[in-house]
Amino acid sequence: MTATKFLLMLPLMAAFAYMSLVGLTYVSQRTLLYPGASRAPAPEPAIWGETVSIGTPDGETLYGLYSQGKPGKASVLFFLGNADRIGNYDFLAEALASRGIGLLAISYRGYPGSTGTPSESGLLTDGLAAFDWLLEHSGSEIVVLGQSLGSGVAVNTARQRPASAAVLVSAYLSVLSLAQAHYPFFPVSVLLKDPFRSDLRIAEVRQPKLFIHGRRDAIIPLSSGEALYAIASEPKQMLIYDGSGHNDLWHARMVSDIVRFVEALQ
DSSP, X not given: OOHHHHHHHHHHHHHHHHHHHHHHHHHHHHHHHOXXXXXXXXXXXXXXXXXXXXXXXXXXXXXXXXXXXOTTOOEEEEEOOTTOOGGGGHHHHHHHHTTTOEEEXXXXXXXXXXXXXOOHHHHHHHHHHHHHHHHHHHOSOEEEEEETHHHHHHHHHHHHSOOSEXXXXXXXXXXXXXXXXXXXXXXXXXXXXXXXXXXXXXXXOOSOEEEEEETTOSSSOHHHHHHHHHHSOSSEEEEEETTOOSSSOOOHHHHHHHHHHHHHTO
């Protein structure tokens, strides 16, 4: 091949490489978005609380851990981040239980102990099913708590169910906006299957809202959480922890702030 022909081929080679990269990202996007998904069985015995099974309207079965609260006390419904495990939150269950507050945490569809495969529509369905189960079994007021990816599930649940309040930890404006920031050279709005548009849903969440974010968060920047907070209706409040990032946000102060917020509702 002559130098001239090679130079003429370069744009085609670059275009092929770009399209291949776009195609690979499109095919693997749910693996990237749901890294915690696994066919692993639920651990036995339960690390905290009791093991529960929750059926969804579309035929999936969710694994959950449940610590029942005292009569007259609220319960917290917890939606995890995308790479987390519900067994990691014994400290939260204990802190809430010490004040008589219940806790239900669910493993999303496709995550350990649950059937199915994750998707936005699936996770939003899981959130509603978990709320309905908790309302039936606790008979108490329910505060939805969502962290990171789970903040989008919490927002949607609070807008469609009578939650008494919402706690949104490391919340994002949308997964779409985060993807556009991380992949600025890709047509993300066309390719993204699960945009999690909390920005289009938060206005319907009229209950009291507590936003919590780490100033050093490099995964979901504080600016994304602040943008969602800005368009949320009152009543709302925001706590920013200066020394925390995305994965080191859970500490005694944050747990105390959540417990205090939940107790103030009663």
